[in-house]
Amino acid sequence: MTTFLTFTIIGVVSGAIFSITAMGLVVTYTTTGVFNFSHGAVAMFCAFSYWQLNQSWGWPSWISLIVVLFIEAPLIAIFVEEAFMKRLFGASVVRSLMVTLGLLLILVGLAQAIWAPEIRSLPEYFSGSSLQLFDVNVTYHQLVVVAVAIAVAVLLRLYFQNFRSGIAMRAVVDDPELLSLAGVSPRRMSRLGWIIGFFLAALAGILISPELSVSGLDVNLLTLLVVNGYAAAILGRLRNLPWTFAGGIILGLAESYAIGYLPGHIPTNLVSQIGLLTPVVFLFVALLLLPSARLRAIGRLTVSTPPKVASLAQSLRGGVAFVIVAWLATLVLSASLIGSVTQGIALGIVGLSLVLLTGYTGQVSLCQLTFMGIGAYTMSQVANGGASWWGLIIGIIICAGVGALIALPALRLQGLYLALATLAFAQAAYYGFFSNISFIPQGGAIKVGRLGIPWVSMSGDKAYLVFTAVAFALAAIGVLAVRRSKWGRRLVALNDSPAAFATLGMNPTVSKMMVFAASAALAGVGGILFAGQSLALSALDVQMFASLEIVLFVTIFGIRTTQGALLGGLAAALLPLASSHLPPWGVGATGIVAGVGIALMANVPDGIVPIPWINRNIRIPYLSTPRSSMNLDTKDLNVVG
Amino acid sequence: MSAQLLTQAPSITMTGVKAAYGRIEVLHGVDLSVPAGSVLALLGPNGAGKSTLLKVLSGRLEETAGEIAIGELTFKHRTAEALARAGVCSIPEGRGIFPNLSVHDNLVMWSYRGESIARVQEVAYQRFPKLKERRRQLAGTLSGGEQQMLAISRALIGDPKVLFLDEISMGLAPLVVAELYELVQQIASGGVTVLLVEQFVSTAISVATDAAIMIHGKIIASGSPEEMGETAKRVYLDGGE
Incomplete structure (x- = not known):
């Protein structure tokens, strides 16, 4: 009984922190319409700042608290709103996702640059003081955490129900224009939404940090707090605050009981990961229980003019030209660069899988590198550390199967939920599988061979680069062919208006699942080629944040174009190389560069490749897309007529 | 921003006002004056730019050229919220x-x-x-x-001293429309300048003291409601100027 009580108390305490996180997410989402993926990153950044003030500089806790909660967090919120978010009102899910993901990478990059790795820990408040509750020791710190969470919940509820500005914050999501006609600036209201959200993120970050006594403050762990937050928020369908609060507590209890009672019932190698895996399981269960969302009825024009789709002849010519350029590159590049370029091209194939999925169909996946890892792992298993065409086929089948399975619970819901589910899956796969030493030996990697064709030796890096380039060209030609096909037109139609799609007698869910499976398979192929370059798959290759980076890079260069996929892949592979030449504070450079690209995203929703002046001035056959004749924004279209 | 407030029903004048959505120009130089305290009905076919004109007047869309004067208001940027607080009430299209x-x-x-x-x-x-x-x-x-x-x-x-109404009858039963317009008339009689856009010409001219006809983003005629009602019918049937 005492054990049970102990776990209950631990669960309620961590649940209280999840609740604060989740309520912050919900406040921002309901008032701005933007789901803030960087919520955990904000918590992380503020917790580190607090450590800096309180531990490193020795400021008293209360001053540090005031500075972080009431000065730093609001200032970051105002800056972020001013710099990026104000342009996102009414933007598509994909676009606003990308921008907050970029913000996540910026914050992670900054934190890595400012705080070099060392073990940092924050003491508990009132450390040492505790009281007895049914034979169980409860520290004052735990009591404070729970009390703060309850106070936050009650105050938020009161504020949104009874205060005029609270009601106005709910009104701004409904109809910002009408709010301005009633005499309120909608911008001010959504800025308030960001401020409250960031404040709560900072609060959660500071409260949870003393609990992380073993590893100390950890950039990744704290950033992942967002996963716990949205798992809890999903119980309130991202809207309802009381349910969100309950969701946080339930998640905390589930995690605590899982840690307490599951060991001994599950494979021992998973035990250490329970804490990270519980929210993922919780999330998927919650997604299954959620009622389906209504189909969006009205199609919307997401960008000015979609990039023109190359004809078969054009794409064949472009493919040949690309392979020739790749071959020429092998003649001039240094040996180390050849390896990275090969990996970049392989990542380009992963990029193509995003073109198919996100560019054409408007679905978001944040776990493409997980599929990449699954593909390579399968190859290693099937071919025993070597490579075979059978391995490729089986890898494709497994990736497609897993992809379909992951997508299924989320697909019947809105796009945002799919993104959440895939991020959760990426986390589960990384902590439960790829970084698990019983699957991939510690510190090392598993061997993966290179695919080859008869009579041609692939052992040379140059030959393998050309081979990978050929694979990319074939994949690009294939993706473009899909886009031109009847099925491709269906996918675009589905993206435009799911309701119209359904009324024409087609099943949106099946179509979405098929394209998700196809995209996962393509990412798997990219993974097999990627691992072939270094003859190994290491867990580091498939980290969650790397998955986010590739999505961002491809988006920055143009997620509807095959060229964007290639450039995005190359950037993801080559930038870390550049950052190794930078001083120590440059470690976060990749993230920061990817993140800064989001400033672009806010203005150039379709990426760099399709920008008209680039096409007008640089006319390479493969790179040419027609210039756009009109620049319309979604906002403008709603109002005509 | 200094708080400006309308103290009495103002006159509204627009000279050469142009407005566009992106690159599509919708108002091609609108000249219109609404006398203080009058009820002006703006008539015209679908797509003439009537709602756009109200958007510009209420501060939801910035004009690309031309002058707008609402009484003594002297906003540099006429934002919707500043206008609303100054006493301009705008009921948008739809609900x-x-x-x-x-x-x-x-x-x-x-x-x-x-x-x-x-x-x-x-x-x-x-x-x-x-x-x-x-x-x-x-x-x-x-x-x-x-x-x-x-x-x-x-x-x-x-x-409020100014009232902009955009097709408040849309999709409503005739009885309800009659009740709403009765109210509009009441409000107008209390010293308010009203500009209303309405598809039903007869409903509009029953409450209006003035009327104007708008086609293809320009005001082509203005005068008494009855006169304009006749003109409107002719213009609609002829399908243009």
Whole structure:
């Protein structure tokens, strides 16, 4: 009984922190319409700042608290709103996702640059003081955490129900224009939404940090707090605050009981990961229980003019030209660069899988590198550390199967939920599988061979680069062919208006699942080629944040174009190389560069490749897309007529 | 921003006003004057730019050229919220309500113009007792007529001096339309400059003191309501100038 009580108390305490996180997410989402993926990153950044003030500089806790909660967090919120978010009102899910993901990478990059790795820990408040509750020791710190969470919940509820500005914050999501006609600036209201959200993120970050006594403050762990937050928020369908609060507590209890009672019932190698895996399981269960969302009825024009789709002849010519350029590159590049370029091209194939999925169909996946890892792992298993065409086929089948399975619970819901589910899956796969030493030996990697064709030796890096380039060209030609096909037109139609799609007698869910499976398979192929370059798959290759980076890079260069996929892949592979030449504070450079690209995203929703002046001035056959004749924004279209 | 306030019904003049959505120009140089305290009905076929004109006047869309004068107001940037606080009440096309807020919360939003929340409720519930019955209901679940009543109730609050109405009859039963326009007439008689856009010519000219016809983003004629009603019929049937 005492054990049970102990776990209950631990669960309620961590649940209280999840609740604060989740309520912050919900406040921002309901008032701005933007789901803030960087919520955990904000918590992380503020917790580190607090450590800096309180531990490193020795400021008293209360001053540090005031500075972080009431000065730093609001200032970051105002800056972020001013710099990026104000342009996102009414933007598509994909676009606003990308921008907050970029913000996540910026914050992670900054934190890595400012705080070099060392073990940092924050003491508990009132450390040492505790009281007895049914034979169980409860520290004052735990009591404070729970009390703060309850106070936050009650105050938020009161504020949104009874205060005029609270009601106005709910009104701004409904109809910002009408709010301005009633005499309120909608911008001010959504800025308030960001401020409250960031404040709560900072609060959660500071409260949870003393609990992380073993590893100390950890950039990744704290950033992942967002996963716990949205798992809890999903119980309130991202809207309802009381349910969100309950969701946080339930998640905390589930995690605590899982840690307490599951060991001994599950494979021992998973035990250490329970804490990270519980929210993922919780999330998927919650997604299954959620009622389906209504189909969006009205199609919307997401960008000015979609990039023109190359004809078969054009794409064949472009493919040949690309392979020739790749071959020429092998003649001039240094040996180390050849390896990275090969990996970049392989990542380009992963990029193509995003073109198919996100560019054409408007679905978001944040776990493409997980599929990449699954593909390579399968190859290693099937071919025993070597490579075979059978391995490729089986890898494709497994990736497609897993992809379909992951997508299924989320697909019947809105796009945002799919993104959440895939991020959760990426986390589960990384902590439960790829970084698990019983699957991939510690510190090392598993061997993966290179695919080859008869009579041609692939052992040379140059030959393998050309081979990978050929694979990319074939994949690009294939993706473009899909886009031109009847099925491709269906996918675009589905993206435009799911309701119209359904009324024409087609099943949106099946179509979405098929394209998700196809995209996962393509990412798997990219993974097999990627691992072939270094003859190994290491867990580091498939980290969650790397998955986010590739999505961002491809988006920055143009997620509807095959060229964007290639450039995005190359950037993801080559930038870390550049950052190794930078001083120590440059470690976060990749993230920061990817993140800064989001400033672009806010203005150039379709990426760099399709920008008209680039096409007008640089006319390479493969790179040419027609210039756009009109620049319309979604906002403008709603109002005509 | 200094707080500006209209103290009496102003006259409104537009000279050479142009406006565009992106690169598509919709108003090609509008000249229009609305005398102080009058009720001007703006007539014209679909797509003539009537709603756009109201958008520009209410500060929701910035004009690309031309001059706009609303009484003594001298805003550098006429933002919608500044105009609203100065006494310009604009009921937009469709339903001017927050569908996901309760009736009560909608009324709370109307109080931003400077009246107390209690006063807002008193005025609205007195004029539309039905709203009081439904005050806990989400506004989006009201009937079309009730939604429009809730929207129009904003014009009763804070003593506006200018009223812009954009097709308040849309999709409503004739009886409800008649009731709404009766109210418009009442408000107008209290010293308010009204500019209304209406598809039903006869409804519009029954309350209007002046009228103008708009086609292809320009005002092509203005005069007395009856006269304009005739002209409008002719123009509509001829399909253009």
